[in-house]
Amino acid sequence: QVQLVQSGAEVKKPGASVKVSCKASGYTFTSSGISWVRQAPGQGLEWMGWISAYNGDTNYAQKLQGRVTMTTDTSTSTAYMELRSLRSDDTAVYYCARSKAARVSWFDPWGQGTLVTVSS
């Protein structure tokens, strides 16, 4: 079955960077893309961006432009999301989800989530 497995929880200091991985299985990795969505504690969902696993094209949320980079490694069917210059309000659970295209697409399935805590 299609499955996305994410890396473990991280604790980072303000100003640092974090890189979260998302390993896909059960489908042809390059036939789709990966979206990243985050959820601050007790809050709603926020879309961060999308990357094509076919050609590496990206589409980032305007709010995060310049601080986020999404990449893929097709040899291991793994997607990565790196967020730089971390602030306390970046504390959230970060999810990856399979997403066919940048615009007309849905998120299915989702990874289990990775908690990133930013604290001094």
Added chain:
Amino acid sequence: QSVLTQPPSASGTPGQRVTISCSGSSSNIGSNYVYWYQQLPGTAPKLLIYTNNQRPSGVPDRFSGSKSGTSASLAISGLRSEDEADYYCAAWDDSLSGYVFGTGTKVTVL
């Protein structure tokens, strides 16, 4: 901040029908598909409805979606205890060139 507005809560007794609204604008719901996600407590979201009113395989037909103009709604008929969860609508926003989510609705089964 969320661009799509949902009621913070909704409730019903087992067997009842509950409807959740999602209000947007011409740049998102008005011109793009709507999707609905269910998030059970402590778990990752799950796709419930895609392209306005389609159910993925495995989603019970008790769940249905609709869209009209710049609003959409999710209906849950024959409410069950396992439907207690947070529900989010989502749509592409042409002005932001990105996806936007609703504020989320917590459904409680009384």
